[in-house]
Structure formats: C-alpha cells, structure tokens
Amino acid sequence: MAYDKPLPVPDPVTRPFWDGLKAHELRVQRCRDCNDAVFYPRAVCPHCGSRNLAWTVCSGRGTVHAFTIAHRGTPAAFRSAAPYVVAMVELEEGARLMTNLVEVEPSPEAVRIGMPVEIVFDDVTDTVTLAKFRPR
Amino acid sequence: MMGLSGRAAIVGVAESDAIGILPDKSTLQLVAEASLNAVDDAGLSVRDVDAVFAAGWRPTEVAEYLGIAPRYFDGTQVGGSSYVIHLGHAATAIANGLCEIALIVHGESGRSRVGMFPEGGGPQLPAGQFEAPFGLPGAVGAYAMACSRHMHEFGTTREQLAEIAVATRKWAALNPKAFVRDKLEIADVIDAPLICWPFGKLDCCLVTDAAGAVIVTSLERARDCRRRPIRVLGFGEGLDHQMISEMPSYVHGPGRISGPPAFAMAGVSHADIDVSQIYDSFTYTVLLTLEDLGFCGKGEGGLFVSGQRTAPGGDFPLNTSGGGLSYTHPGMFGIFTIIEAVRQLRHDYADHGPRQVADAVIGLVHGTGGRLSATGTAILGRD
Ligand SMILES: [Zn+2]
Numbered sequence: 001m002a003y004d005k006p007l008p009v010p011d012p013v014t015r016p017f018w019d020g021l022k023a024h025e026l027r028v029q030r031c032r033d034c035n036d037a038v039f040y041p042r043a044v045c046p047h048c049g050s051r052n053l054a055w056t057v058c059s060g061r062g063t064v065h066a067f068t069i070a071h072r073g074t075p076a077a078f079r080s081a082a083p084y085v086v087a088m089v090e091l092e093e094g095a096r097l098m099t100n101l102v103e104v105e106p107s108p109e110a111v112r113i114g115m116p117v118e119i120v121f122d123d124v125t126d127t128v129t130l131a132k133f134r135p136r
Numbered sequence: 137m138m139g140l141s142g143r144a145a146i147v148g149v150a151e152s153d154a155i156g157i158l159p160d161k162s163t164l165q166l167v168a169e170a171s172l173n174a175v176d177d178a179g180l181s182v183r184d185v186d187a188v189f190a191a192g193w194r195p196t197e198v199a200e201y202l203g204i205a206p207r208y209f210d211g212t213q214v215g216g217s218s219y220v221i222h223l224g225h226a227a228t229a230i231a232n233g234l235c236e237i238a239l240i241v242h243g244e245s246g247r248s249r250v251g252m253f254p255e256g257g258g259p260q261l262p263a264g265q266f267e268a269p270f271g272l273p274g275a276v277g278a279y280a281m282a283c284s285r286h287m288h289e290f291g292t293t294r295e296q297l298a299e300i301a302v303a304t305r306k307w308a309a310l311n312p313k314a315f316v317r318d319k320l321e322i323a324d325v326i327d328a329p330l331i332c333w334p335f336g337k338l339d340c341c342l343v344t345d346a347a348g349a350v351i352v353t354s355l356e357r358a359r360d361c362r363r364r365p366i367r368v369l370g371f372g373e374g375l376d377h378q379m380i381s382e383m384p385s386y387v388h389g390p391g392r393i394s395g396p397p398a399f400a401m402a403g404v405s406h407a408d409i410d411v412s413q414i415y416d417s418f419t420y421t422v423l424l425t426l427e428d429l430g431f432c433g434k435g436e437g438g439l440f441v442s443g444q445r446t447a448p449g450g451d452f453p454l455n456t457s458g459g460g461l462s463y464t465h466p467g468m469f470g471i472f473t474i475i476e477a478v479r480q481l482r483h484d485y486a487d488h489g490p491r492q493v494a495d496a497v498i499g500l501v502h503g504t505g506g507r508l509s510a511t512g513t514a515i516l517g518r519d
Contacts, residue, residue, distance in 0.1 A: 008265035068280040069333040077273035
C-alpha cells in the first residue's frame with residue numbers, strides 16, 4: 001500500500017538535512033560562532049543570532065529525553081499504527097529532535113527516559129527518509 | 137508599569153446563549169451571542185464598542201459581523217492564552233486613551249464544527265517537516281510528552297495529576313452550566329481509556345461548542361456601568377517557543393515569564409490571591425502553571441494539589457466553574473477564565489452556597505496557549 005502518512009516538503013534551508021537522511025546520514029547544523037548545535041535547520045542560530053552555520057554529520061546515537069505513547073486522538077493516517085511511541089531524542093551532539101521509537105514495546109515499562117537509542121533510517125518513500133530510533 | 141495598575145476594569149462578561157453541543161449554531165453566531173450578552177451585562181450597547189480583540193477569528197471578521205468599525209484592535213493569536221493577553225493589551229490601550237470600550241471575544245464550534253474559522257498548517261512549515269511525519273496527536277500528545285519529563289525529574293504521579301481532575305469536577309457539580317457534573321474518583325481518572333500516556337481521557341479537556349466575551353473600559357467609565365467593576369490590577373505575557381519539539385524545558389512553562397510582572401504591577405503577593413482560574417487544557421497544564429507562577433516550588437506541584445486542596449472547601453479554590461476539564465472547552469478556553477474570575481469577584485454566586493468563594497476580593501487568571509507555548513497572567517480585584 002502507498003505510504004499515506006504526512007510527508008515533509010523540504011525548503012531551501014532544510015534541504016541538506018533531508019538529502020542527508022536520504023543518503024542515510026544524519027546532518028545537523030552547528031554554529032561556528034557559539035558552537036551550539038542547531039535543530040531544526042535554520043538560517044540563523046537561535047542561541048546567538050549568528051548566520052554562520054555549518055552542516056555536520058552526527059553519530060546517530062542519543063538518549064530518550066521525553067516520550068508519549070499515542071493510543072487515541074491520532075491523526076487519521078496513524079490510527080492503525082496505534083499504540084506507538086513519539087519521543088524527543090537528545091543526540092550525543094546536543095540537538096533534540098522529534099521521532100518515533102521503533103523495535104520497542106509501546107509501554108511506559110519498556111520505554112524509559114534516558115534510555116540509549118540509535119538511529120534507524122526509514123525509507124518511507126522513494127524520495128523521503130525519516131529518522132527513527134531504536135534501543136541500543 | 138505602576139501607572140497601568142487598576143486603570144481599566146471589566147464591566148461585562150457572558151457566554152453565548154447556550155454552551156455545550158450546538159449543531160444548529162455557527163461559530164460566528166456564537167461569537168455574536170456572547171458579545172451582545174456581555175455588553176448587556178455591562179448595561180452598554182454594541183454600538184458603544186470602539187475596540188475589538190479576537191484570536192481564531194480575526195478582528196476584521198468579528199467587527200464586520202457585529203457591524204463595528206473599531207478605532208483599536210488586536211489579533212494576537214497565540215492559542216488559548218490569547219484572550220488573557222488581550223486583556224492586558226486592552227487595559228494598556230484604555231489607560232492610554234486609545235479606546236474606551238473594548239470587546240474581547242472568542243467562540244468556537246469546536247465540537248459540531250459549524251462554520252469554523254480555518255486552522256492552518258502545511259508540509260513545508262517547521263511543524264510539517266519536523267513533527268507531522270511522526271504522528272504526535274495534536275495538543276494532547278504534546279502536553280503528554282512534556283508531562284513525561286516532569287514525572288521523570290520529580291516523581292510526579294498520575295494519581296497526583298488526577299487530583300486536579302477530581303477537584304475540578306467537584307466545582308463543576310456546583311455549576312448548572314457545566315458539561316459534565318457526575319462525581320469522579322481518582323481511580324476513575326487512572327482507569328479511563330488512555331489517550332496519550334500518561335494522559336487518560338479524564339486528564340484531557342472537553343470538546344464543546346461555546347463562546348465567551350468580556351467588556352473592558354476605563355475605571356471612570358466603569359463606575360457608571362450597571363455592574364460592580366472588577367479592576368485589572370496587573371498583567372504579564374510570556375512565550376518561548378511554538379512547537380513542542382522546540383520547548384526549552386518541559387518542566388518550565390512561560391508562566392515563569394508572565395507571572396512575575398503581573399504580581400509586581402498589581403502589588404500583591406501569592407497569599408493575597410483568593411481564587412484562581414488557571415487554564416486546564418490538561419491536568420499537567422495546571423500542575424506546571426502552579427509551579428511556574430510560584431504558588432509552590434519547582435517539582436512540588438504534585439504535592440501542592442494533593443488532598444483535594446483545589447476543590448470546594450480546600451484552601452486553594454481553583455477553576456471554580458469546572459474549568460476546561462468539566463465546564464466547557466471549545467478549543468481555546470482563555471476567555472472563560474476571565475468570565476469566571478469576574479463572577480467570583482462580583483460575588484455573583486453569593487446565594488449559591490459553596491459555588492461562591494467567600495469574600496473573594498483578588499483573583500488570578502492565567503491562560504496557556506499552543507503547545508505550552510505562550511501564557512498570559514492577569515490579576516483582578518473587586519473595586
Ligand atoms: Zn550560535
């Protein structure tokens with residue numbers, strides 16, 4: 001069946017991020033002035049106001065910062081997938097991103113804040129790859 | 137800032153003719169009903185209104201529908217807190233002579249979806265690219281995720297969150313207008329179907345059809361109106377993100393920004409607050425706000441609400457209408473926090489036993505909008 005969930009449409013600034021995932025590489029911007037990681041991709045560093053941002057490749061390792069388990073009230077395209085885990089993962093490099101946890105039981109007993117996770121490149125269509133994470 | 141305290145007053149408040157499930161009424165009709173009912177409450181005419189504040193609907197749409205050409209208007213739209221923020225903006229404009237009779241109104245056919253204003257989004261916006269692909273269920277998923285962090289850092293429990301839902305329901309039982317009034321126990325909240333862990337159905341606000349409106353004017357003009365004026369003593373606003381994935385800390389909301397200036401402007405302390413209306417989109421919203429506003433220390437919200445402290449007869453009367461959890465919640469609730477605060481401070485319920493918080497003189501209202509994104513705090517006082 002065709003993939004029916006919402007797909008991102010890259011813009012000129014975010015394009016390298018999405019191209020990176022397509023190449024199975026997790027790219028995050030870093031500010032050359034304050035050295036902080038920047039996510040989501042921007043034209044300006046939200047930490048210091050610099051425009052001097054560079055793309056860096058991340059390890060794909062991180063930890064669970066927060067999560068919820070979606071049972072009901074999901075967007076229509078996700079209904080049959082429930083229950084599933086939506087989480088914020090904090091990368092080793094410092095950025096936090098929203099994701100789904102996969103290869104883990106969707107229960108508060110199995111998923112723990114602080115749990116180490118690693119990236120899974122999910123090629124959901126021919127053109128779009130999503131960054132998901134599993135326990136490591 | 138001291139120059140703004142108490143210079144404006146609320147002289148009229150009202151809901152639409154009915155609230156609840158209203159499939160025969162359009163959203164703009166609800167807006168009109170609440171607006172006319174509020175000017176009636178004030179003893180004024182809609183023709184007297186010279187300022188319009190709206191969110192969801194634009195001020196242009198509200199003014200056009202009511203046939204008003206306002207000389208001042210504000211469409212600040214930061215979700216359900218917008219109307220508390222509008223109150224501060226209206227008081228500022230009135231104190232500076234930029235307008236005299238301000239209408240703040242919000243209505244939504246949130247449940248029946250009749251003639252709803254458009255709600256935007258798109259796959260190329262930040263949320264469309266970096267949140268939507270993962271299926272986070274709207275506001276409930278966002279607040280639930282934030283709550284997981286509070287439970288992790290401070291040991292907050294679902295039972296403590298449930299205390300809020302149970303206490304709020306007790307207030308609703310005293311309010312004939314409340315959507316749900318049957319008794320709740322802590323176990324009912326815990327055992328309700330899970331929506332987004334850690335929230336069950338009863339941790340979540342209602343979805344209803346409703347409108348509310350508030351009329352604000354100068355203190356001088358207010359003293360000629362029909363009802364006892366309720367003065368706007370202090371106000372503040374804060375925001376620090378839009379998307380939940382961008383919230384700097386899930387255990388610190390913007391109430392920490394909006395609260396202090398409101399207290400400072402009003403010149404009151406926490407102990408002076410007789411009654412509070414704190415937007416309860418979810419149980420966690422209330423718990424976090426109590427901490428952010430400084431009613432208890434960070435991480436102590438669970439203990440603070442334990443033992444039904446916020447219920448009728450408790451020492452911290454909170455959400456005395458039954459709140460968004462049990463009274464009404466069309467989608468953006470902030471306007472109703474102001475309406476209930478004014479009624480308590482006017483002693484409208486003096487003949488209704490425990491429905492009236494005895495001798496209430498100072499009240500706090502607080503709205504939270506978006507994804508814990510933006511807050512408005514206001515402190516009101518009986519004239
Ligand atoms: Zn920087």
